[in-house]
Amino acid sequence: MWTINKMFSIIGSHNFVIFFTTSGPHVEACFFYLFTTVMLVAAIGAVALRSPIYSLLSLLVSMFAVAALFVLLHAFFVAALQVLLYAGAILVLFLFVIMLLNLNQQELSRTRQHTLLVLGVGAGLVLLSVLVPILRLTAAAPAPDTPGTITAIGRLLFTQYLLPFEVTSLLLLAAIVGAVVLAKRRIDT
């Protein structure tokens, strides 16, 4: 809880958020393009860089940029979760896996196949050619007025979305039991 509160005191109430969001459309647009550029460059780096550690750090930068975009959208809670969960927990997990596997250059080069590269880039371009015209043609529905604060989200979670919220607890139970079943070292008879 302490971390979340601290996170909010940093990104929720400090001057820089107010600066972001109240200083006119031009400044907001500037920040939007700045963070989008950072996000895209870092994401490309995550795929293209040779060393897995560098890829990971690049992904981290990309995650932070996404969190900043959420702040621009007034979705403070999602921004905090983005930093805590993705940039924090999940990427640290990735880091551990990479370090534990300790892949050498030879093993890494086996994962780089040109056919896969061509297929991947091709599929990405096809997706882009579908998405760009579609998103150009359609305007998004207006966002709801409720601010993305912890209070607003908590209120929704425990009223309107109570049922999915509770089902998530069953989902976590299945995940925990599954992790124990699959990761237990010794199969006792």
Add this chain to the structure above:
Amino acid sequence: MNWPILAVELALAALALIVLALDLVWSREQQERLGAVTTVGLLLILALWWHQRGASGTGFYGLAVLDRFAWYMKGLILGASLLVVTMTREFLRRLPGPRGELYLLLVLAATGMSLLTATADLTLLFVSLELLTFSLYVMTAYVRTDARSIEAGLKYLILGAVASASVLYGIAMLYSQTGHTRYDELTLHLMTHPPTPAVLLGMLLILSGLGFKIAMVPFHLWVPDVYEGAPTPVAAFLAVGSKTAGFAALLRLLLTTLQPLHAQWTWVLAALSGATMLYGNLAALPQKNIKRLLGYSSIGHVGYLLMGLSSASVLGTAGVLFYLLAYLLMTGAAFLVVVAVSQRIGSDRIEDYAGLSQRSPFLAAAMFVALMSLAGVPPLAGFFGKFLLILSAVQGQLFWLAAIGAVNVVISLYYYLLVIKQIYLRPAREDTELTVGLPYRFVLYACLAGILGVGIFQRPFLALATTAIQSWF
């Protein structure tokens, strides 16, 4: 809040927690009884389900509904869970290691499936879909001493994650265009606004994610490997339970919420239905492994079901519901035989079924009836189901699709008969008798009685299926 509308799901979740607690408290010997506990629990929940017939209502802020459709589908899912528990009890006899978790995950998966029939909101749709899939990932990889099981689990996990991402992206697209996730609000919005390209893209993405669940071509690639590698009861659960739940979600979504867009999705489903039927049945022809064969044939059956859905009529939809009942009984019976045989001879190869009629006339006869019904031979349940679905395609002016359906009946008859030839005409390599325990025999008898009963006395079952979906048309 209106709790009673989710009584079945709440009871299933409670049963899962009871199994978990007993698994922790009980000693190794006592844990042998967990299968019995799960069976009794499911039977009690089945009684609760029967008590709820005719009940209806919405609750949980409009996120969940209980209507005749949900009630019907929940019955199928509880039936499938009972069959799978029976198979699991048989299966675990030969398997060293922990057992309680498999029952726990099975009940959790059943909870997810049951919720999927009742969901009237896109967020709840996603969460219950994940509950069902997570449990099935672990169940697929459950036999950790078997590399094929681990491989199957990994394949299912990776492809399943892509499918989940697709559903989620589709939901986000729909939400970004309409601002709603609840089905009733979405319907209202889609009826009053012309569909934007992004709405259509969102619909296609959700369709492809659910298509993965029901193993529709081209999202079927995981099926043969996962069916072969997974423990046989889990493969049966994937074939029967997961598919029924996927169809429940798909039917409600397409026929209520996305009904305003039905001009856009019917032709997609009709085309995919034809492709699915042809692919599933043709690829089943050269199979040597009975589980792979049943996997491919299950793809073929999804094709028939989609035929009824793509006609979007009362007849077609009632046909889908009727066929799901028949499919539960006949696939359940076939898998019951496969589990019993593979426990005793330790093989899933079709050539090892040679001479089964001498070693166990009962199992051989059961397999005969199940496969004949799957092929669609009258007077068994599968025949009338296929008849309804092909009829609905004709009624919907989809003559080419009806023709593909009819051709596929012939193709499927061929490979089912190949199995029957092994069972009845080939000499047995060993002549040890295969005996089956009484409770297991009883469940198998119940399935066979169902196949014959539903096939001969179709009227009450068809009436049940028709009343379940009448309010949508």
